[in-house]
Amino acid sequence: ALIKQEEEAGKQHDIPSVASSPVPSSATTTEADITPIEEQEPMLVAPTEIIDTVVPLEDVVLQQEEITSSDAGKKEEEEEEEEEKMEPKKKLYNWSTKEEAKQAFKQLLKDKGVPSNIPWEQAMKMIINDPRYSALPKLSEKKQAFNAYKAQREKEEKEEARLKAKEAKEKLQRYLEQHEKMTSTTRYRKAEQMFGEYEVWSVVPDRDRKEIYDDVLFFLAKKEKEQAKQLRKRNIQALKNILDNMSNVSFQTTWSEAQHYLMDNPTFAEDEDLQNMDKEDALICFEEHIRVLEKEEEEEKEKTRVREKRQERKNREAFQAPRPLTCLNFMWRT
Numbered sequence: 001a002l003i004k005q006e007e008e009a010g011k012q013h014d015i016p017s018v019a020s021s022p023v024p025s026s027a028t029t030t031e032a033d034i035t036p037i038e039e040q041e042p043m044l045v046a047p048t049e050i051i052d053t054v055v056p057l058e059d060v061v062l063q064q065e066e067i068t069s070s071d072a073g074k075k076e077e078e079e080e081e082e083e084e085k086m087e088p089k090k091k092l093y094n095w096s097t098k099e100e101a102k103q104a105f106k107q108l109l110k111d112k113g114v115p116s117n118i119p120w121e122q123a124m125k126m127i128i129n130d131p132r133y134s135a136l137p138k139l140s141e142k143k144q145a146f147n148a149y150k151a152q153r154e155k156e157e158k159e160e161a162r163l164k165a166k167e168a169k170e171k172l173q174r175y176l177e178q179h180e181k182m183t184s185t186t187r188y189r190k191a192e193q194m195f196g197e198y199e200v201w202s203v204v205p206d207r208d209r210k211e212i213y214d215d216v217l218f219f220l221a222k223k224e225k226e227q228a229k230q231l232r233k234r235n236i237q238a239l240k241n242i243l244d245n246m247s248n249v250s251f252q253t254t255w256s257e258a259q260h261y262l263m264d265n266p267t268f269a270e271d272e273d274l275q276n277m278d279k280e281d282a283l284i285c286f287e288e289h290i291r292v293l294e295k296e297e298e299e300e301k302e303k304t305r306v307r308e309k310r311q312e313r314k315n316r317e318a319f320q321a322p323r324p325l326t327c328l329n330f331m332w333r334t
Helices: 002-020 047-053 057-086 098-111 120-127 131-135 139-178 188-195 206-244 255-264 279-319 326-333
Strands: none
Touching (some): 098 120, 098 131, 098 139, 120 139, 139 188, 139 206, 188 206, 206 279
């Protein structure tokens, strides 16, 4: 582009010399047509007009450099803006003491989840892009803080593993104790077939699992015993209430007759627990009810005897009372 501008500038400098020369005529021009040079009016171009349109080469070069530099500056600004958009803003940290910087470096290791069983080279790849990596300027200080973090992290990991194992065992124990298919008579092999595919079962080691299972069986046996005790007590009381409200049962009713009466009773027929209660308990409950009825019958008979004796005594006393002397009075009047 600069070479073309120089050529154009050179052509414009040559224009005055060409314009000042007379215009040549054709070869057949006659002498009459030729006029003296003095009489002809040459068509000259004013030198001032040509000079005004010519741009110096140095100015052109400077303008081109300014345009190029401005374009490059804009391009750099655009690239910087794009980089700022692409790169996340880094948080700035300030540490007033060496101990704070050390703690910040350890916290960086913890935040990035650096385990205790990896070497420094692997840990460095995980934390090097974080601003807190430069909290400790020396590599020896970084490694020293890293080793202290590893020792502390190893203790924490052991405690976490212990708590995790404890939680898994407690979860398995609760799961077995509350499962509807588990009873105190369920075998371990049967339980393994039922729960072996579940994580709550497989996550616990076999040795610990067997110990937990024995504890679960003991708990279920105790629970079932208590439930049976409460159910037996409830069934006996419910059967007593039913017998008390059955007017067709007397002290002379037999157990066989009472069973037929119970089957016809809607309260007894709708209660599955009562129908499944122990037969011996039901018989004992019936016998106690009959004894109560017999006692009531005896008491009623006793009351009847007392009333009869009282009435007899009243009758005797009324018969033995002295009569008035009506006959004597009658004789005296005569």
